[in-house]
Amino acid sequence: MSEPSSLDEVATHLVPRATRGDAAALDALLKESRPLIYRWALVQTGDAADAEDVTQEVLIKLHGSLHRFAGRSRFTTWLYRVTRNEALGLGRRLAGRLRLARAVTLEAAASPPTPDDPLERVHAARIVDLADTLLTSLPGRQREVFHLADLEGCSMAEIGERLGMSPITARVHLLRARRTLRSQILNRWPELATEEG
Amino acid sequence: MDCERARGLLLEADVADLLGESDSELARHLAACAACRRAAAEIVDAERGLGDWLGRATPRLDESLAVARAAAAARRRAAGRRIGAVGGLAAAAVLAALLLLPRRGLPPSEAAGPPANRAGEGFFVTTPPGREMIVLHTANPKIVVVWYLPSRRSS
Numbered sequence: 087m088s089e090p091s092s093l094d095e096v097a098t099h100l101v102p103r104a105t106r107g108d109a110a111a112l113d114a115l116l117k118e119s120r121p122l123i124y125r126w127a128l129v130q131t132g133d134a135a136d137a138e139d140v141t142q143e144v145l146i147k148l149h150g151s152l153h154r155f156a157g158r159s160r161f162t163t164w165l166y167r168v169t170r171n172e173a174l175g176l177g178r179r180l181a182g183r184l185r186l187a188r189a190v191t192l193e194a195a196a197s198p199p200t201p202d203d204p205l206e207r208v209h210a211a212r213i214v215d216l217a218d219t220l221l222t223s224l225p226g227r228q229r230e231v232f233h234l235a236d237l238e239g240c241s242m243a244e245i246g247e248r249l250g251m252s253p254i255t256a257r258v259h260l261l262r263a264r265r266t267l268r269s270q271i272l273n274r275w276p277e278l279a280t281e282e283g
Numbered sequence: 284m285d286c287e288r289a290r291g292l293l294l295e296a297d298v299a300d301l302l303g304e305s306d307s308e309l310a311r312h313l314a315a316c317a318a319c320r321r322a323a324a325e326i327v328d329a330e331r332g333l334g335d336w337l338g339r340a341t342p343r344l345d346e347s348l349a350v351a352r353a354a355a356a357a358r359r360r361a362a363g364r365r366i367g368a369v370g371g372l373a374a375a376a377v378l379a380a381l382l383l384l385p386r387r388g389l390p391p392s393e394a395a396g397p398p399a400n401r402a403g404e405g406f407f408v409t410t411p412p413g414r415e416m417i418v419l420h421t422a423n424p425k426i427v428v429v430w431y432l433p434s435r436r437s438s
Binding site: 236 | 290293294295296298322325326329330332333334335336337338340341342
């Protein structure tokens with residue numbers, strides 16, 4: 087997994103070279119950024135195919151507009167905003183048309199491992215179910231906040247800055263998202279939800 | 284704290300509390316209650332699995348980088364063509380103005396400015412001070428190219 091912090095570290099070296107016209111540096115930066123852009127786009131759009139479209143557009147924008155990154159914020163903060171704007175733009179474009187019902191192909195987003203161990207298979211299926219809930223049942227804001235806070239380890243202040251909301255509001259979204267997802271986790275094992283020690 | 288209250292808190296607690304790494308009331312309950320600890324561990328395990336799942340998420344199209352490069356290049360070319368077209372239009376407009384203005388009753392005046400040159404049938408072009416002029420007639424009698432150069436006499 088390409089973590090935001092490691093991308094920031096790489097970007098420190100690559101961005102100045104890329105903005106000076108070093109094509110190899112720009113290519114390397116795009117390659118390093120791509121998995122993270124896709125993951126953000128997947129959480130933002132909730133759809134694997136849309137996430138691919140967004141990723142493509144953001145890479146094209148990065149190719150042509152990297153000079154707009156002034157370096158005042160972290161590279162990943164800026165990149166997140168670019169990705170988010172693109173995802174929101176895509177959402178608006180799709181909302182204006184008759185959108186074909188498209189099954190969420192989670193397998194397309196992340197090829198699930200197919201372990202030999204039946205217990206492992208059950209665990210993998212459960213994770214895919216959970217991912218389905220994350221991407222299709224949670225409202226967009228909750229999805230984003232949960233992903234940034236609990237899966238990427240961002241602080242509430244940083245999430246508030248990225249999403250344009252107060253840290254308190256971000257915390258409220260996070261707690262709602264956790265409640266939905268964890269209820270599902272515990273409901274899969276009713277004995278865990280009711281068992282008393 | 285009883286287990287029922289603990290199960291309610293599990294749904295919103297921070298991971299540090301679920302792992303018993305904090306000094307919260309919930310963490311203390313988890314330290315003492317195996318059943319709630321199992322439920323907390325299940326949550327942590329599932330959320331880590333979700334993080335790993337998302338970490339494996341990659342676009343299906345490996346060629347997206349190449350597509351991005353090609354699209355960016357195409358956009359730059361299109362922008363270049365637009366600039367070229369605008370530049371061409373501007374040049375044509377200047378030329379048209381040069382060709383048409385004298386026809387609209389602006390005869391050259393010896394007293395008012397530099398000498399006028401007869402550039403073609405039915406119109407005159409005024410040479411700016413310090414410049415020389417080359418008039419190029421084209422195959423199309425309606426198109427005449429007027430080219431100003433720095434005057435050799437003034438340099």
